[in-house]
Amino acid sequence: MFAETLEAVQSSPSKRTIYVRFVLAALALIVLFKTLRFGRWGAWQVRELSDFDAFYIIAQQVWRGQLDLVYRFETLIKLQAEASNGATSFMPWTYPPQFDLLVAPFALLPAGFAYLLFITATLTIYLVTLRAIAGKNFAQIMVVMFPALAITVGCGQNGFLTGALIGLACLNVERRQVLAGLALGAMVIKPHLAIAAGVYILATRRWVALATATMVVLASSLVCTLVFGWQIWAAWLGAIRESAIFLEHGLYPLFRMISAYAALGRAGFPPTFAFWAQAIAACFALFAVVLAVWLGDARKMSSTFALGITAMVSVMISPYAYDYDLPMVGIGLALLLPDIAKVASARERSVIYGLILLAGAYGMLQSARLAAQFGNDADMDEKFAPAIGGFALISLLVLLLRLLWRGTQLVTALPQAAQAAE
Numbered sequence: 001m002f003a004e005t006l007e008a009v010q011s012s013p014s015k016r017t018i019y020v021r022f023v024l025a026a027l028a029l030i031v032l033f034k035t036l037r038f039g040r041w042g043a044w045q046v047r048e049l050s051d052f053d054a055f056y057i058i059a060q061q062v063w064r065g066q067l068d069l070v071y072r073f074e075t076l077i078k079l080q081a082e083a084s085n086g087a088t089s090f091m092p093w094t095y096p097p098q099f100d101l102l103v104a105p106f107a108l109l110p111a112g113f114a115y116l117l118f119i120t121a122t123l124t125i126y127l128v129t130l131r132a133i134a135g136k137n138f139a140q141i142m143v144v145m146f147p148a149l150a151i152t153v154g155c156g157q158n159g160f161l162t163g164a165l166i167g168l169a170c171l172n173v174e175r176r177q178v179l180a181g182l183a184l185g186a187m188v189i190k191p192h193l194a195i196a197a198g199v200y201i202l203a204t205r206r207w208v209a210l211a212t213a214t215m216v217v218l219a220s221s222l223v224c225t226l227v228f229g230w231q232i233w234a235a236w237l238g239a240i241r242e243s244a245i246f247l248e249h250g251l252y253p254l255f256r257m258i259s260a261y262a263a264l265g266r267a268g269f270p271p272t273f274a275f276w277a278q279a280i281a282a283c284f285a286l287f288a289v290v291l292a293v294w295l296g297d298a299r300k301m302s303s304t305f306a307l308g309i310t311a312m313v314s315v316m317i318s319p320y321a322y323d324y325d326l327p328m329v330g331i332g333l334a335l336l337l338p339d340i341a342k343v344a345s346a347r348e349r350s351v352i353y354g355l356i357l358l359a360g361a362y363g364m365l366q367s368a369r370l371a372a373q374f375g376n377d378a379d380m381d382e383k384f385a386p387a388i389g390g391f392a393l394i395s396l397l398v399l400l401l402r403l404l405w406r407g408t409q410l411v412t413a414l415p416q417a418a419q420a421a422e
Contacts, residue, residue, distance in 0.1 A: 004351035009140045016139035023142040023149070024299070030153045031119060038156065039112020049084045052115050052156025054091045056060035057083050058100055059107035059114075063147050067100055069230055071235035073242055094320075097232050099158075099189040099223035123153065126160035126327055134334035141334050143352050148326035148360030155324055162190050163327030165316060169197055169209075170307040170335060177208035184209065185216025192318035193325060199286050200310040202302075203293040236262045247319065256363035256387035258326065261319030263390025278319045281394060285313035288401055295407045301339065308335030309400060316393055323363040323389055329356055343403050351399060359392040 009019050012215055038052055042306060061067050069075040070093045106114035131138050142149075152159040168183035184201070187194035201210050224232065246252060247261075248271045256264040261278035265271060292306035312332030316323045333356065340349060365383050 001346045003346045005351060006140055006143060006353055009143055010136055014233040016136065019139040022140055023146050026146070027123070027149060028151055030150055031116065031123075034119070034154060034156065035116045037117040039110060041112065041206055049080055049091060050155045051091070052118065053083060054080070054093065055103045055118070055156070055158075056106060056111050056114060058093060058095075059103045059105070061342050062100055062104040065106055065200070067097075068232060068235045070100075071239035072231075073239075074274070085409060092239065092243050092246060094236070094239050096188055096191070096236060097228055098220045101224060102189060102228065103222075119153055119156055119160075121163065122158065122160035123149075126164040126167070129164045129171070130330060130334055132171060133167055133331060134337070137334060137337045141330055141337070143326065144333065144356055145360065147357060147364060148323060148330065151360065151364045152327060154364070157322075157324035158189070159324040159327045162164060162187065162193055163331055164326065166193070166311050166328050167331040167334075170311060170331065172304065173201070173204075173206055173209055173307070177206055180206070181209040181212025182216060185213035185220075188217045188220060190325075192320065193314050193328065195282075195317045196286060196289050196310050196314040198388075199289050200293065200306070203290050229387040243320075252320075255366055255387050256323050256389070257319075257387050258315060258323055258359050258389040258393050259319045259321045259387075260316075260390055260394050262387040263394065265386040266385070266390075275319065281397065282317045284401060285316040285397055287347050288313055288397070288404060291401075291404045291408065295404065300407045301343070301404075304335050305339045305343075308332045309404070311335060313397065313398065316397055323360060326356070326360050329359075343406065348399060348403070351395065355392045355396045355399075359389040359396075362388045 008015075011015050038050070040195075058067070058070050061070050061079070068078065076091075076093055103118075107117055109117065130141065131420055134141050138368075148159075165183045165186050169180045169187075171178040172183070184194060184197055187197070198210075200211075201213070224322075249264070250265060252262075254266045257263075259278060260281040261274045264274040264277050289310050292301060292309040295301040296303045296306045309332065312329050314328050315325045333352075340352075344352065366388075370385060
């Protein structure tokens with residue numbers, strides 16, 4: 001069985017050490033290579049922009065006092081063309097102003113060193129958090145998550161930061177609610193990935209954590225208003241409306257998205273149908289959180305299992321979710337693993353691991369194939385590539401719901417058995 005092979009990774013301390021060192025060495029090589037690329041050294045004087053390039057452009061605009069320009073497509077595309085020496089890239093900016101403030105200091109460094117500092121810092125925080133949650137299962141999770149970790153390092157995205165924040169919230173929500181609230185409030189940088197965690201907080205009535213998170217959001221919003229002016233919020237909302245139009249017309253690289261919307265949209269379904277399918281998937285994902293909490297209250301599953309479900313489904317809510325957001329799923333897997341053998345068969349565990357690997361590896365492999373077949377300057381959206389990552393996560397959600405439904409049957413069966421015995 002595939003599951004048993006993967007789980008053998010943690011069979012001894014020496015094996016765990018070997019696998020962890022191998023994954024870390026591979027990630028270090030990718031970081032080194034990408035540092036040269038983002039620094040535009042050697043053969044990369046002219047190249048297509050990647051995600052961290054967008055972060056760097058926004059950071060520069062913060063210091064120039066022209067941040068509102070990045071929230072308008074017609075001006076942002078000019079800024080990106082200038083930064084790429086004429087190469088064309090489509091990367092609209094819809095991050096809240098809080099993230100603009102966060103990345104601003106990186107403009108004080110050359111681009112290559114800025115990338116190196118950003119990615120090593122966020123990766124370190126993520127791995128420390130993951131290690132604290134996973135314990136002896138750390139090596140197995142590193143192997144399962146390696147494709148997702150590699151793609152996040154490769155594009156210089158913030159998936160490690162959001163994964164660490166959700167991980168810190170999960171680590172502290174039961175005993176240190178203030179710390180959990182601080183971490184959850186910091187998710188204002190990507191609020192659509194914190195919806196499931198918010199539902200968990202409400203379902204478990206962690207009012208201190210909720211109040212703390214709310215205060216973080218309000219305080220950070222006030223700071224942004226003082227720094228950028230009130231008009232920044234109108235500019236941000238305008239960018240969100242604009243991005244919805246782009247998404248409807250398929251102008252994003254949908255094949256790298258991991259949402260139900262992208263999966264169905266790329267398969268040829270109308271945008272309206274794909275949107276409603278995404279809404280249904282989001283409802284089922286949030287239902288899974290509530291059901292996991294209820295089973296925890298009934299003592300049929302641990303609170304850790306409910307937190308794992310919450311972290312896993314966090315990337316299934318929004319239509320705008322990419323493969324670089326998958327480090328959050330690693331946090332969920334780390335929380336689930338202590339109990340997963342009790343509720344899932346070896347075959348089911350194999351499917352879970354396989355779906356996570358597929359979702360993480362597909363976008364990277366498909367990007368490499370398209371670049372090799374059509375060249376680095378080709379418009380990837382004009383070349384058909386299905387969004388398999390989205391189908392993988394839909395299947396993962398169905399399997400998680402199946403495990404939870406099995407738990408509900410146990411809850412209802414026990415009282416019936418007790419009455420029959422009387």
